[in-house]
Amino acid sequence: MSAGLGMALFDTGVGCCGVVWGENGIVSVALPANPRHGGGVAGNPAGAARARTRASLAAAYPDAAEGPVPAEARAAIDGMVALLAGAPVDLAEVRVDLAGVPEFHERVYEVARAIPPGQTLTYGEVAVRLGMPGAAQAVGQALGSNPIPIIIPCHRVVAAGGLGGFSAPGGSATKRRMLEIEGALAPPPPTLFDDLFADS
Template structure:
């Protein structure tokens, strides 16, 4: 396989996308309001990617994302991520984020302290916002001080951190965001 590829796939919350290259997964896109918008976002992020069948690594990531979005506990440790082009600081943030257990959270400042850079709160927040590996690198488990969790990353589509934490069983229905109320969980679309 030369270059990058992508595929759109069904989940409990709608049609997601994933892109990969020879070195691993390069990005995950959670659903936008319509599938065409999810495709546009992927095209904007990875214009050279072509739609094709997933590699075994991409298939493992897809299966994990589908299971996660059904509320299952998932281990993504066998999924290879392509960190080429990712800033070294961001990679370090993602390594810490990947070790946050299901149902638990850290704040931006707690990650900065773990990095030995307690003054890097803003840099940590920016790294989390740039996370192209949504769900695989669980940025929804990284919150602002006070537990605020309504932010959405560019790769999160219309799905908020709070919604992802709720799927994980970490939030209560009382904590739903307006978007979660307006965009209820959609049943998976039949293939084809």
């Protein structure tokens, strides 16, 4: 199944991400192995962070080869970079390859892809849109298995009382950072620590 797959790394507002594509669309997106939350990657040089993202994708897709990026994959990468720079980019038209993904998960992902940048739904609201009220936990499990974050924006689905979990590297801190960039959450107020370094 992995024959003919291509792979590329790209830098975003949360760090180095990776993407794998095939003839039927985007197969996988890897969020940074060492996410960046505002500043640099603490204790991890950029090269090490890129190496970890590459290793993560290579382990999952050992036959994916780095090389020239076709136009369709390049457009998807450019869209993700713009989105994570704060542009209100809609990635709903990017082709994704969900071969082997359970049908219920596909339905959850379809609802998630319809959430515009800067907006969120709760797990329960997604379940209601699927006509399955009470299935919030199953929705959360499906989103936790999302192979194509950013393009399938699982970070825009939150718990009723807060952010909820996030299975990607960096956990809920990465989720919060992505929602802040998109304007769905206000960034935290500056701390005394920030103020001290702002004056230095």
